[in-house]
Structures are given as C-alpha cells and as structure tokens.
Amino acid sequence: MNKNFERLYQIINKETRNIIGLMSGTSLDGLDIALCQFTGHGTATEVKVQKFATMPYPPAFKEEVKQVFSRRQADLEKVCILNAYIGTYHADLILACLQEWGVNPEEVDVIASHGQTIYHAPASLHQQRNSPNATLQIGDGDHIAVKTGIITLSDFRQKHIAAGGEGAPLAVYGDYLLFSEKGQNRIMLNIGGIANFTYLPGSLDTTKIFSTDVGPGNTLMDAYVQSRFEGKFYDANSEIALGGTFNPELLAALLDHPFFSYDFPKTTGPELFNLQYLMQAQEKAGLTHLSPEDTMATLNCFSAVGICEALKSSLQGEIFEIFVSGGGMHNPLLIRNIRELLPGIKIRDTAELGIAPDAKEAVLFATLANETLVGNRIDFGPHQVRLPSVHMGKISLPE
Numbered sequence: 001m002n003k004n005f006e007r008l009y010q011i012i013n014k015e016t017r018n019i020i021g022l023m024s025g026t027s028l029d030g031l032d033i034a035l036c037q038f039t040g041h042g043t044a045t046e047v048k049v050q051k052f053a054t055m056p057y058p059p060a061f062k063e064e065v066k067q068v069f070s071r072r073q074a075d076l077e078k079v080c081i082l083n084a085y086i087g088t089y090h091a092d093l094i095l096a097c098l099q100e101w102g103v104n105p106e107e108v109d110v111i112a113s114h115g116q117t118i119y120h121a122p123a124s125l126h127q128q129r130n131s132p133n134a135t136l137q138i139g140d141g142d143h144i145a146v147k148t149g150i151i152t153l154s155d156f157r158q159k160h161i162a163a164g165g166e167g168a169p170l171a172v173y174g175d176y177l178l179f180s181e182k183g184q185n186r187i188m189l190n191i192g193g194i195a196n197f198t199y200l201p202g203s204l205d206t207t208k209i210f211s212t213d214v215g216p217g218n219t220l221m222d223a224y225v226q227s228r229f230e231g232k233f234y235d236a237n238s239e240i241a242l243g244g245t246f247n248p249e250l251l252a253a254l255l256d257h258p259f260f261s262y263d264f265p266k267t268t269g270p271e272l273f274n275l276q277y278l279m280q281a282q283e284k285a286g287l288t289h290l291s292p293e294d295t296m297a298t299l300n301c302f303s304a305v306g307i308c309e310a311l312k313s314s315l316q317g318e319i320f321e322i323f324v325s326g327g328g329m330h331n332p333l334l335i336r337n338i339r340e341l342l343p344g345i346k347i348r349d350t351a352e353l354g355i356a357p358d359a360k361e362a363v364l365f366a367t368l369a370n371e372t373l374v375g376n377r378i379d380f381g382p383h384q385v386r387l388p389s390v391h392m393g394k395i396s397l398p399e
C-alpha cells in the first residue's frame with residue numbers, strides 16, 4: 001500500500017488526532033493557525049485548542065494579494081504565481097509556529113487549509129444564466145503538504161458548491177457539532193470582513209438549523225480607512241468612527257441594494273461591498289463631501305444594521321443568545337451599535353464556550369477535516385439544499 005495511505009489509515013484509527021486548522025480571511029490581516037486535538041466525530045466531537053497564533057501578513061504581501069483580490073480583471077500570471085507562493089508561504093508560517101511552540105511536525109497528523117479567497121461569485125453576484133455559483137481560494141495544498149511533510153486537506157468550498165451550496169458559510173457545519181446546546185437557541189455570529197451567523201435551535205432539530213452571510217462586517221470600514229488614513233489598516237478601537245456622527249441619509253442609501261432583500265441563505269464578499277459600493281451610495285445620497293469621521297460612523301452603523309435586520313427578519317419571535325467571534329468583536333462602537341439595535345438580547349463571545357473568538361474559523365476548518373477523515377456526512381435534512389450533506393476538502397500527500 002502507498003505509505004501515505006497507510007499513514008492516513010493510522011490517523012483515522014487514532015483515538016485522538018492533532019489537526020492544524022488554517023484561516024486566511026477576507027480582511028487579509030494574517031494567517032490564523034490553530035493546533036487542535038480532536039477526539040471523536042460528529043456530535044460527539046471534542047476539541048481542545050492546544051495552541052493558537054495569528055501570523056500577521058507584512059504590508060508588501062497584502063499589496064501583492066490585493067492586486068488580484070476581488071477584482072474582475074487581474075493579471076493571470078500573478079494569480080498563478082500567488083497560488084503556489086501562498087501555499088509555500090503558509091507552510092513556512094506553520095513551520096515557524098511549530099518551532100516556536102516546541103512541537104515536532106511529526107506530532108501533527110493533518111493540516112486543514114482554507115487558502116486565500118480571491119474571488120467569490122455566487123450566481124446572485126455574477127447573474128450569468130446557466131452558470132453555477134463559484135468561488136476561488138488559492139494557496140495550493142500540495143505545496144503545504146510537501147514543504148511541511150504533513151498530509152493536508154484544502155479547498156473545502158468546491159464540494160459545497162458542487163453539491164448545491166454557495167461555498168459558504170461553512171461555519172455552520174462546525175457550529176452545529178461544537179456549539180449546539182439543548183434548551184438554548186444560539187446565534188453564532190462571526191464578524192470578519194463579511195459578517196455571517198448560524199442559528200442553532202435549542203430543540204436540536206437539525207432541519208431548523210440555518211446559516212447565512214448578512215453583509216459587511218469590517219470590509220467596508222477597512223477599505224475606507226485604508227483609502228483615507230495612510231498607514232492604517234482598520235479603525236482600531238473605533239477611534240475614527242467615535243469622532244464622527246452617523247448620517248441617516250447615507251445609511252439609507254447604503255441599505256438600498258437588492259442584496260438585502262435576497263432570500264436567506266445568501267453569501268457575499270468584497271466583490272460587492274467595496275469602495276465603489278460606498279461611492280455609489282454617497283452619490284445617491286448627495287453626500288460626497290461627508291467628513292471621514294462621519295463616513296466611518298455611518299459605515300459602522302451600516303454593518304450593525306445589516307447584521308441586526310438579518311437576525312430580526314429570519315428569527316421572528318424566537319428568543320436567542322448571541323455568541324460573537326471574529327475581529328469585529330474588538331470594535332467597541334460596532335458592538336455597542338449591535339447591542340442598541342437588539343435590546344434585551346444577551347451577547348457574549350465564544351470564549352465562554354471554550355473557543356477563543358479569534359481562533360474560531362481556523363478551528364472550524366480543522367473540524368471539517370476531522371469529519372472528512374472519520375465522520376459521517378452531516379445531514380441537515382432534504383429541504384436544506386443550500387446545506388448539502390458532503391465531506392469537504394481535497395487530500396494532498398507529502399510525497
């Protein structure tokens with residue numbers, strides 16, 4: 001037998017598996033690396049996050065990626081080179097982390113790599129009749145496997161699309177396994193570049209589970225800060241937005257887009273929510289000269305309203321608690337706006353459930369890999385066509 005498959009067979013039969021989950025999100029802030037220890041699978045999954053780090057990307061790397069990121073026109077040679085480069089670069093970052101943590105690569109069973117999304121095109125965005133939902137993550141898994149010597153699962157989103165989904169949000173599969181709680185309706189709200197949530201009913205009825213993107217989390221705020229405040233990548237601790245006042249006319253113009261009336265579940269990205277989107281809203285509202293601080297205060301409010309309106313309209317009458325994760329939870333004004341829009345709703349973060357909020361998405365991909373290796377397909381019921389029951393991830397062997 002190919003000795004890689006022998007190794008895989010051993011890993012599958014182990015009582016506990018050490019899986020590294022990787023996430024590099026739309027904010028391009030860095031690579032999240034979570035070393036997780038798994039026992040069991042399915043709803044019996046237990047995961048301990050042994051180590052976690054975000055390896056920040058240097059500005060030059062961000063600039064390279066931005067040249068192809070969420071752009072309809074891009075240099076194909078650059079895409080091709082970046083696909084290989086990001087794979088090797090992520091492998092280097094993993095090896096550096098393992099060295100720092102004093103962990104031998106041989107102790108790691110599997111790497112689960114999300115890669116870098118460079119374009120996300122659900123049919124609602126591309127609107128080309130007879131063309132499928134589509135998404136593209138680069139940073140090839142073979143490069144990670146060869147350079148680290150560790151079996152790597154990658155490119156998780158394609159199977160989801162092939163089986164009827166939009167390739168996102170995948171968080172729901174991990175949220176269901178790790179965070180469902182009998183007797184408590186939970187909302188797992190992730191505020192990354194894009195905000196999304198999973199609804200986990202306290203009845204544990206899987207057919208009622210629901211997950212969707214809702215619109216921008218930080219992406220528009222980040223893009224605006226980067227365009228107007230040299231050297232800044234985001235509105236740290238809401239300092240800029242707190243110096244302004246939100247403008248109701250601009251907010252109304254920002255909310256005036258068909259995306260907000262599309263049926264749930266839906267997905268989106270910076271392909272839609274970008275500076276051009278903001279400019280069009282400013283023009284529509286006749287507010288092209290609003291101060292940067294007022295603009296930031298309005299964008300902050302826009303993200304909060306998008307999140308809260310989606311929660312209210314999809315969960316009419318339900319009582320629920322929110323567990324937040326993602327970088328947006330560190331934006332105090334955003335969290336304050338959300339609290340004001342959802343009075344009486346308890347908002348906590350996932351640390352209370354044992355997973356650090358910044359690590360959650362990386363842990364998710366490790367969980368998906370664990371399921372692909374040893375689990376049964378998660379089944380949310382036949383009507384959940386956008387939540388297909390599939391194993392996700394492609395397997396790269398080191399040799």
Ligand SMILES: Nc1ncnc2c1ncn2[C@@H]1O[C@H](COP(=O)(O)OP(=O)(O)OP(=O)(O)O)[C@@H](O)[C@H]1O
Nearest residue numbers: 025026027192193194218234236237326327330331
């Ligand atoms: N102290 C802070 N104050 C304000 N905002 C913050 C702070 N820390 C992080 N953020 C925001 O969080 C963002 C990073 O969030 P995160 O890493 O969750 O996004 P991502 O994983 O790249 O996105 P996605 O989940 O959409 O792929 C930063 O770009 C910034 O906007």
Ligand SMILES: CC(=O)N[C@H]1[C@@H]2OC[C@@H](O2)[C@@H](O)[C@@H]1O[C@H](C)C(=O)O
Nearest residue numbers: 117120168169170171192194213361
């Ligand atoms: C195509 C893509 O990379 N989508 C991301 C993005 O970032 C947040 C939101 O948009 C989410 O739908 C998804 O990531 C998370 C991890 C998910 O699939 O659940």
